[in-house]
Amino acid sequence: MTAALILFISLTILLQFFVSYCRSLIAASTREALSQEVQEVTGISRTASPDDYSRVVQLLNLCPDRPEDRSSLRAVSAYYHFLGFIRSTIARAIPSLQSWADRESAQCTYFVAVALGRRIAFSRDLLAQQMLP
Amino acid sequence: MPGPLQYLIWLLCTLLEVAVLVCAFKRQAVRRYLLLNLYIASEVVASVVRFEILQRYGLLSSTYAYFYYYSDALLTILLFFALSSLYAQVFQELNAERFVQLGAVVLMSGTALFSFAVVQQSSGKLMSHFVVELSQNLYFVGLVLTYILWAAILKLRETRAQLIQIVLALGVYFSLYAANYALRNLYPSLGYVFQSLNPLIGCFLPFAWAYAFYRLPKDARLQPSSLAVIPR
Numbered sequence: 136m137t138a139a140l141i142l143f144i145s146l147t148i149l150l151q152f153f154v155s156y157c158r159s160l161i162a163a164s165t166r167e168a169l170s171q172e173v174q175e176v177t178g179i180s181r182t183a184s185p186d187d188y189s190r191v192v193q194l195l196n197l198c199p200d201r202p203e204d205r206s207s208l209r210a211v212s213a214y215y216h217f218l219g220f221i222r223s224t225i226a227r228a229i230p231s232l233q234s235w236a237d238r239e240s241a242q243c244t245y246f247v248a249v250a251l252g253r254r255i256a257f258s259r260d261l262l263a264q265q266m267l268p
Numbered sequence: 269m270p271g272p273l274q275y276l277i278w279l280l281c282t283l284l285e286v287a288v289l290v291c292a293f294k295r296q297a298v299r300r301y302l303l304l305n306l307y308i309a310s311e312v313v314a315s316v317v318r319f320e321i322l323q324r325y326g327l328l329s330s331t332y333a334y335f336y337y338y339s340d341a342l343l344t345i346l347l348f349f350a351l352s353s354l355y356a357q358v359f360q361e362l363n364a365e366r367f368v369q370l371g372a373v374v375l376m377s378g379t380a381l382f383s384f385a386v387v388q389q390s391s392g393k394l395m396s397h398f399v400v401e402l403s404q405n406l407y408f409v410g411l412v413l414t415y416i417l418w419a420a421i422l423k424l425r426e427t428r429a430q431l432i433q434i435v436l437a438l439g440v441y442f443s444l445y446a447a448n449y450a451l452r453n454l455y456p457s458l459g460y461v462f463q464s465l466n467p468l469i470g471c472f473l474p475f476a477w478a479y480a481f482y483r484l485p486k487d488a489r490l491q492p493s494s495l496a497v498i499p500r
Binding site: 145206 | 449450
């Protein structure tokens with residue numbers, strides 16, 4: 136009985152910490168504006184759509200990897216998949232939860248779009264360095 | 269003996285711990301988070317000594333078992349005090365550091381007494397079971413304390429991004445451990461499965477802390493209310 140209670144409390148708190156932790160990773164990117172180039176490539180101007188995520192990730196994978204972004208992208212990807220699970224299960228019955236999950240998923244998409252902008256700039260720098268005599 | 273995968277996770281975890289220390293040093297955060305860094309340094313030392321004992325005496329030896337559980341208990345106590353140092357940082361402006369330290373010692377003693385009372389009733393090997401019980405209970409107490417600290421951060425509108433991420437990562441870590449211990453108690457027959465998850469969970473904290481030190485400048489700010497699950 137005590138173990139079951141501890142498990143319930145731990146999982147409830149884990150959920151809250153996990154969501155807040157992922158939000159803290161995303162928070163910095165939401166203040167960053169997307170470059171004109173990224174806006175054109177992704178079709179995202181100010182707000183992203185939750186369903187654009189896979190498309191933006193595909194674009195991101197076309198660019199050379201930036202080691203600095205790897206860990207945060209993994210955490211945000213885990214968060215997005217967790218939100219996807221919520222959207223396809225519990226949120227179907229609770230509309231307010233659906234809109235919350237949509238908003239959060241859109242932020243994940245925006246985060247990936249910001250990372251895409253950084254990767255484009257990074258590739259350009261790499262190319263410039265190689266072109267130097 | 270552990271398999272290659274377990275050795276790999278062990279090595280990864282130790283490297284991540286070293287990365288925390290390097291990033292903290294580079295970002296000049298060693299003094300600011302002294303107890304946190306002391307805890308991570310102790311983890312690295314314990315990891316090296318555990319490896320040495322494992323090689324010399326083997327996994328099933330009592331020497332390894334004793335060292336593993338006793339060092340784990342000591343490290344959990346150190347992490348508990350590292351958590352109290354985060355409380356001191358959040359309550360710095362209220363000049364409540366003394367009360368925080370006193371509270372931590374009282375809570376720590378209370379948990380130790382409770383653990384002792386539990387094992388006294390049911391155990392022949394009193395001391396060994398006591399350290400295991402103490403570790404488990406401290407993880408749960410740590411989880412509750414981290415949750416209270418997070419509530420205080422939201423209430424006091426603490427905006428230091430590094431501190432916020434450190435606390436949130438600690439919350440995820442404690443809740444994963446507490447849930448894992450609870451599952452082990454609920455399903456003892458699957459104990460080996462849950463036990464094997466421990467090293468993986470252990471990797472999360474150094475990974476998140478290294479990230480916080482590496483990526484976030486000391487003066488980076490966040491609006492904590494935007495991070496809460498229930499909007500404020």
